[in-house]
Amino acid sequence: MSKTSIPTTMHNCATCRRWTGTAIPNAFCSWVEIDVHETGKCMGGTYHMCSMYPMQSCSKWEARW
Numbered sequence: 230m231s232k233t234s235i236p237t238t239m240h241n242c243a244t245c246r247r248w249t250g251t252a253i254p255n256a257f258c259s260w261v262e263i264d265v266h267e268t269g270k271c272m273g274g275t276y277h278m279c280s281m282y283p284m285q286s287c288s289k290w291e292a293r294w
Protein backbone atom coordinates (compact mmCIF):
# COMPACT_ATOMS: atom_id res chain seq x y z
CA MET A 230 0.00 0.00 0.00
CA SER A 231 1.38 3.38 -0.99
CA LYS A 232 -1.04 6.27 -0.66
CA THR A 233 -0.59 9.71 -2.11
CA SER A 234 -2.72 12.65 -3.23
CA ILE A 235 -2.77 14.23 -6.66
CA PRO A 236 -4.68 17.21 -8.11
CA THR A 237 -7.80 16.35 -10.08
CA THR A 238 -6.49 18.54 -12.91
CA MET A 239 -3.79 15.96 -13.63
CA HIS A 240 -4.64 13.97 -16.74
CA ASN A 241 -4.14 10.40 -15.60
CA CYS A 242 -6.30 7.35 -14.95
CA ALA A 243 -6.97 8.23 -11.31
CA THR A 244 -8.75 11.44 -12.34
CA CYS A 245 -10.46 10.02 -15.44
CA ARG A 246 -14.17 9.23 -15.47
CA ARG A 247 -13.47 5.99 -17.33
CA TRP A 248 -11.34 4.53 -14.52
CA THR A 249 -12.95 2.12 -12.03
CA GLY A 250 -10.26 2.20 -9.35
CA THR A 251 -10.50 3.85 -5.95
CA ALA A 252 -9.85 7.59 -5.88
CA ILE A 253 -11.15 9.50 -2.86
CA PRO A 254 -11.72 13.22 -3.50
CA ASN A 255 -11.32 15.92 -0.87
CA ALA A 256 -14.25 18.20 0.03
CA PHE A 257 -13.55 20.54 -2.91
CA CYS A 258 -12.84 17.74 -5.42
CA SER A 259 -9.56 19.46 -6.12
CA TRP A 260 -7.36 16.59 -4.91
CA VAL A 261 -7.84 12.82 -4.80
CA GLU A 262 -6.23 10.25 -2.57
CA ILE A 263 -5.03 7.14 -4.37
CA ASP A 264 -2.95 4.04 -3.79
CA VAL A 265 -0.34 4.06 -6.54
CA HIS A 266 -0.17 0.25 -6.54
CA GLU A 267 -3.93 -0.36 -6.86
CA THR A 268 -5.29 -0.86 -10.36
CA GLY A 269 -8.71 -0.18 -11.84
CA LYS A 270 -10.20 -1.10 -15.20
CA CYS A 271 -10.37 1.39 -18.04
CA MET A 272 -13.91 1.49 -19.39
CA GLY A 273 -14.09 2.83 -22.91
CA GLY A 274 -10.72 4.47 -23.29
CA THR A 275 -7.66 3.51 -25.29
CA TYR A 276 -7.03 0.61 -22.89
CA HIS A 277 -10.63 -0.55 -22.61
CA MET A 278 -11.00 -3.41 -20.09
CA CYS A 279 -7.31 -3.34 -19.17
CA SER A 280 -6.14 -2.97 -15.58
CA MET A 281 -4.54 0.43 -15.23
CA TYR A 282 -2.44 1.98 -12.49
CA PRO A 283 -3.65 5.38 -11.30
CA MET A 284 -0.65 7.27 -12.66
CA GLN A 285 -1.00 5.87 -16.19
CA SER A 286 -2.79 7.88 -18.87
CA CYS A 287 -3.90 8.04 -22.49
CA SER A 288 -5.26 10.51 -25.04
CA LYS A 289 -8.90 9.61 -24.23
CA TRP A 290 -8.75 10.97 -20.68
CA GLU A 291 -11.95 12.70 -19.58
CA ALA A 292 -12.40 14.76 -16.43
CA ARG A 293 -14.25 13.02 -13.62
CA TRP A 294 -14.55 15.97 -11.25
Ligand code: SF4
Pocket residue numbers: 240241242245246247248270271272273274275276277281285286287288289290291
Ligand atom coordinates in the same frame (compact mmCIF):
# COMPACT_ATOMS: atom_id res chain seq x y z
S1 SF4 B 1 -6.45 4.61 -20.09
FE1 SF4 B 1 -7.17 6.66 -20.70
S2 SF4 B 1 -9.41 6.51 -20.86
FE2 SF4 B 1 -8.67 4.72 -19.73
S3 SF4 B 1 -8.86 5.27 -17.58
FE3 SF4 B 1 -6.77 5.80 -18.21
S4 SF4 B 1 -6.82 7.94 -18.88
FE4 SF4 B 1 -8.94 7.18 -18.78
